[in-house]
Amino acid sequence: MSYDYSENILVQESAGHLLEQELGWQVELGYNQEVLGETGTFGRKSYKDILLIRYFQQALKTLNPWINDAQIDEAKKKFEHHISTASLMQINEEKYDYIRDGIPVTVKKPNGQTEVKKAAVIDFQNAGNNHFLAIKELKIHGDLYRRRTDIVGFVNGIPLLFVELKKNSVDVQNAYTDNYTDYLDTIPHLFYYNAFLMLSNGTEAKVGTLGSKYEFFHEWKRLSEQEEGSVALETMLRGICKKENFLDLLENYILYDHSGGSTVKILARNHQYLGVNEAVKAYAARKLNDGKLGVFWHTQGSGKSYSMVFLSQKIRRKFAGSPTIVVLTDREELNSQISDTFENCGLLGTTKASKFIASSGDDLIDKLKGNPSFIFTLIQKFNKKPEEPIIPDHDIIIMSDEAHRSQYGVFADNMVGLLPTAARIGFTGTPLLSNDNITERTFGGYISIYDFKRAVEDKATVPLYYENRGEKILDIHNPDITDKILDAIEAADLDADQQEKLEHEFEKEIHLLTAEPRLKSVAKDFVEHYSDLWTSGKAMFVCLNKVTCVRMYNMVQDYWKKEIDRLVELRKTASQQELLELDRKIKWMQETEMAVVISQEQNEIQTFNKWNLDIKPHRAKMEKRELDKEFKDKNNPLRVVFVCAMWLTGFDVKCLSCLYLDKPLKAHTLMQTIARANRVSEGKSNGLIIDYIGIVKALRKALADYTANVGGRNTDPTVDKEELIAHILETIEAAREFLDSKEFDLEDLIYAKDFAKLSLLQTAANAVSDSRESIKQFMTYGNEINTMMKYLDRNDISQADRERKDAVIAIFDELKKKKKHVDTVDLMVQINGILGEYILIEQTPKDKDFAKRFDISKIDFDLLRKEFAKAQKKNLLIKDLDELIQVRLAGMMKENPKRVDYYERYQKIIEEYNSEQDRANIEKTFMELMDLANSMNQEEHRYVREGFTSDEELSMYDMLFNDDLSKEDIKAIKKVAVDLLAKIKDKISQLDHWTDKQETKAEIDNLIRDTLWMELPECYDEIRISEYRQRIYEYVYMRYKEVA
Helix, strand or coil, X not given: CXXXXXXXXXXXXXXXXXXXXXXXXXXXXXXXXXXXXXXXXXXXXXXXXXXXXXXXXXXXXXXXXXXXXXXXXXXXXXXXXXXXXXXXXXXXXXXXHHHHHCEEEEEECCCCCEEEEEECCCCCCCHHHCCEEEEEEEEEECCCCEEEEEEEEEECCEEXXXXXXXXXXXXXXXXXXXXXXXXXXXXXXXXXCCCEEEEECXXXXXXXXXXXXXXXXXXXXXXXXXXXXXXXXXXXXXXXXXXXXXXXXXXXXXXXXXXXXXXXXXXXXXXXXXXXXXXXXXXXXCCCCCCEEEEEEECCXXXXXXXXXXXXXXXXXXXXXXXXXXXEECCHHHHHHHHHHHHHCCCCCCCCHHHHECCCHHHHHHHHHCXXXXXXXXXXXXXXXXXXXXXXXXXXXXXXXXXXXXXXXHHHHHHHHHCCCCEEEEEEXXXXXXXXXXXXXXXXXXXXXXXXXXXXXXXXXXXXXXXXXXXXXXXXXXXXXXXXXXHHHHHHHHCCCHHHHHHHHCHHHHHHHXXXXXXXXXXXXXXXXXXXXXXXXXXXXXXXXXHHHHHHHHHHHHHHHHHHHHHHHHHHHCCHHHHHHHHHHHHHHHHCEEEEECCCCCCHHHHHHXXXXXXXXXXXXXXXXXXXXXXXXXXXXXXXXXXXXCCCCCCXXXXXXXXXXXXXXXXXXXXXXXXXXXXXXXXXXXXXXXXXXCHHHHHHHHHHHHHHHCCCCCCCCEEEHHHHHHHHHHHHHHXXXXXXXXXXXXXXXXXCCHHHHHHHHHHHHHHCCCXXXXXXXXXXXXXXHHHHHCCCCCCCCCHHHHHHHHHXXXXXXXXXXXXXXXXXXXXXXXXXXXXXXXXXXXXXCCCCCHHHHCCHHHCCHHHHHHHHHHCCCHHHHHHHHXXXXXXXXXXXXXXXXXXXXXXXXXXXXXXXXXXXXXXXXXXXXXXXXXXXXXXXHHHHCHHHHCCCCCHHHHHHHHHHCCCCCCHHHHHHHHHHHHHHHHHHHHHHHHCCCHHHCHXXXXXXXXXXXXXXXXXXXXXXXXXXXXXXXXXHXXXXXXXXCCCC
């Protein structure tokens, strides 16, 4: 490849030019240019230094005119120090606090007493007062390893930005798996101060934080909400690395969430950053808009709670005075969740959230008359018309989380009457519908919109597919769902006293919905449907009321057992392949647990007794176990819950894939409910909404009205399941056409029998293995079909399409097969096994041992070339040979780092093979791989020829070897290698986790030093011994964490 198209020129240079020419950073090249020393290029004394002291000290002097040299030294020591037992995340959080809030230093007062004052290290008010430096190709040394990073960004000498780049033809994920994770292991101190991690191949870019898995790295597509968006690196650099944005994100948009006993570092996503900044602008102009900051609509699942935290954090840091922030919700569990989030993210200081929660309407008034930093309350606590307004001398901001809906009109009016000078902002995960005038009256119009469609496009949420199964069940009779019944059902959910009124006023409709025959039909269909989707994820079933939850639970148990019995019966006539799948499914069904999750109410035992139902075992399960944690754990067998009001809003379960609706819900509650299934989770491509009552039709009508009001923006959160089915069929057809282009007919495989089918399966795998790109393309089809098929039931596609799908997946599985490569088995024996599978060579009756045919000393390459030319499945042969050599190389290099030249030789062979488009060089590649394997095999046996008893003794010898040694010296260092290895292994066997403690690491290091000094020949001088000591210690540290 031309140098102009390499990673350096295309991606790294482009990034450097943009940072320098457009964004005003100083950009330098470190590799082969940096001079070490205090007066050197960057002032680093060694390659281990990652804090650039020269710029750091200069910033301390500039930003803190009062500081003296002793205080600068104190600040430096404090900033660089960390507890040796602290985790990388703990160190990073401690450094972040210093970066954002300043480093405490000791100041002497005129009277001789001392006080602590914070020294700023960054000027967040004026970007121009800071030094922004990006270094390309910076050498960084760890305790054991040396690495060179693509770009590291420094502000005032602090390494806050890490950028890992790949060629534009390489997947971005490789930057994470191949490089970033390696740096975490080898040069972890680079990330002590890090704020932003960027990964890119130029055309696609992702940003994340320390501790993030790759799936939680996200795109930065827009510089403003109005843009369609681009995932390219230049958009991300402009959005994040513009100096003002960089400092804004650093100061206001990073959180450390300590929920659940662990720490997660959170960086605002692109839509959160843009949306919250719009809200901040509205707050700055609050006097001009009568306190109405507007409505912040970011679709459910896109991080609305964190957006509220970011907004609170920025307002409290950037505006004078100490505003009281009142957070409103409409349910106790939501109130508890949001206050816990604020506490766990550190916004409440050391005070517990419970201290900020209003316990009653009177307590709320008392709190409002004071000046607490936060108040968390239910909107229902504004239940009294105010006798007189509260007009404090400080600002009050009301943040309403879904508590601004029309049913709370009186409470909203009371709130505005009580706090006429307060600024008000409404947060919602659902759009405002045409009849929702309370919201606009209270909060104003939209200030930020991040709708369903955009969230799916940005992969912030997964798409939701919708299926109306009520229409498919013949004996289901549903009543007409009117606005009146929806209002009555919602009122009953919020107030238990309204339940009787509902049952009396809508007796006919309730009877239809809860009639036993109807519920049994729904239960039976649920069991058939969800058991077909058994690999998809967890399920939530929404029932009309609490009693119906328990009735549905009981009915489902009966049908679940019958379905297991049916599958057990099917085993008797199943083929061997079908049997394996059936057994897995039966085991899953037998392990699956279900639960009813409903709130308590007075006299519930008697209420359930009237229906001959026992609530006590369900209540015991709810009280004695942490069902919420169990349901959120994707590996826990609690897979189905029956609910009616609890868990419908504000309860996030990432592994929830299927939501079954059998309850009429008002539009905004319905949208919140179905969003339970849209959370992003590993291996989850979409959510599925199953509607037994036809209620989503009503939602679509309401959304159509809304869409007309906002100028045609599509706001429907669901897509018909038919589109999912169509997409699956298109992917199956694309896979079929791809095979066709490789001259393989999928129908041949479908109709073949027995051994012919097995042979064709390999032929198909061979056809798509003509290049790594070709394999990757077919694997993409297979992965996509596998993932999406999880959401189809037994009747969704025809038998013919199912057969085509099965054939494609069979080829996919064949390609995924890995040969078992055992390190202890002779390499050539394994290669002979592969050759025997693909190359038929005539053997005499006496020649029973195939391995001897290719004895190292007698290998006949001419015969091999001729036989290879006859092979039918050359591509699979190369693929298997490639995989075997990769595995063996990894083992050889782990055993002996000096074998890196074998790996380089292998890489060159494979790169040349992949670069050839006509595949004419396949024979050349085969012969080169065989020649490499021959060399590797000889290398694996070299320890015997050198007189050692093991390969590890040879490794020690190789590390000590020099070309200028005499025969006597060689003999001596062979003895040293054996003795040293034995001493090291003996010492390690006496130590417990020796790599964890400084003193035990020193013991091993000293043992290596003393042995080399005492036993190496005179020709090894002090410098050489020091080099070998370091090299051997690094090897021992990685190779012998423990000794068996």
